[in-house]
Amino acid sequence: MSWSSRRRLIPPLLLTVVALLQIVLARTANLTAWKGGGFGMFATLDHGAYRGVDIVVDAPDRSESLEIPPSLEIAAARAAAFPVDWLMRDLAEGVAARERRYERAVSRVTVTAWRADFDRATLRASERPLRTFVYDVP
Amino acid sequence: MRSDRPLRSSTWSLPAAAVASADPSVETVDRPIQAPTSGAAYFDAALRLSAIALLLRPMGSWLVRPAILAIAVLVLISPRLLRSPLMWGALAGLTAIRIAEDWPLADNHIYLLGYWLLAVALSLRASDALGTIAFASRWLVGLAFAFAVLWKAVLSPDFIDGRFFRVTLLTDPRFGAMAQLIGGLSREELDANREALALMPDGAELLDPPVIHEPPRLAMLAKASTFGILALEAAVALLMLAPAVRIQVWWRHAALLLFCGITYAFAPVAGFGWLLLAMGLAQLEPRQIWLGRAYVAGFVVVLFYGELPWAELLVEWWR
16 A cells, blocks of 8 residues: 555544544543544533532631632633543642632642533432542642 | 546646636636536535635634634635645644643544544645545544444443433523424423523432423424434444445435534534535535535535524524
């Protein structure tokens, strides 16, 4: 097979490799099926609308649950879509930096990623934690 | 048979009618648009539709968006740049950067767009550009649909048991008009259902939970959507991936056009529809004139689907 013939295989092969990798990550590391190039969109309720992260900030004189601020929405969406250490750490570091900017004490940030499960019969939804990451602020 | 002639920009020429002359003494022939006489016409049309799609749905941050838009404009206005592998390679690279910059948040059609742009760039350097792009297009569409079917039929239990469409029709505002129009829900019932389906914290339960109202028409719509979309996607995957000797090639295009005609009337991802239609167009032979027209018409129809709130207007009119 000539190089000219072989190179037409590159895009389909790339698609296949990325899609298989996405399936592996979805099955082993909670990557949402809708993202990552595996073509799992419109296949499951496990997507951005039914995933989220809860943030709790601790300090010697406070323990407070925070709403996601607009400046950290993308970091939160990334951590919810793929709750792995580096993305949860990115979010936690962003939260800690923001708290310091506002001169609020922070010694620990706890990030919990969750998804919604829908009952097969009643369709009632409930949150199920996927992963919790604790960041001790240096 | 496809031509083995490479599609270099130097071999490209404009039709006489399209050449504007500054000299009034030079006659220009005002001819009507002709049916394509070579596969290159569909190839060019597919590239132009791809560029138009990039302009209609700008993507990415300031890092890539201006460059993508600029290249899309340039390839549209310059026949030489339309056939430049460098331009399409740059678009593929910028798409890869767009995917990487907030990974994993990019939608799947951005990945498909990246593969498609890469395929265009590679085909423009191939000795058989038309055959190369037709091959890549067919396999990219076939594989994307095959993975979509794998997710729906095997990997997602909440799709095949109907939960996905039951919940989506009730809670996703983009499908609200469909739930009212075809599912027979009233506006009030839809609002009440959305409230009833609000998320509860882990382990929490209401003493007197509200009842979710699912009329038989809505249940039937959810079931038809579940199995209809699965069957249609499986058909596109099989027809695209099956060798041409085993099937009528015409069926491939019919299935893809049918999928786009139905799906993008409701699914809010016109960019995906345009991409699939451009990729379908790139597979056509010169004699398939009606299919060529159908793909271009499909592109315009998806544009209207995306820009016109037709279902909401129908719901209002129906009241």
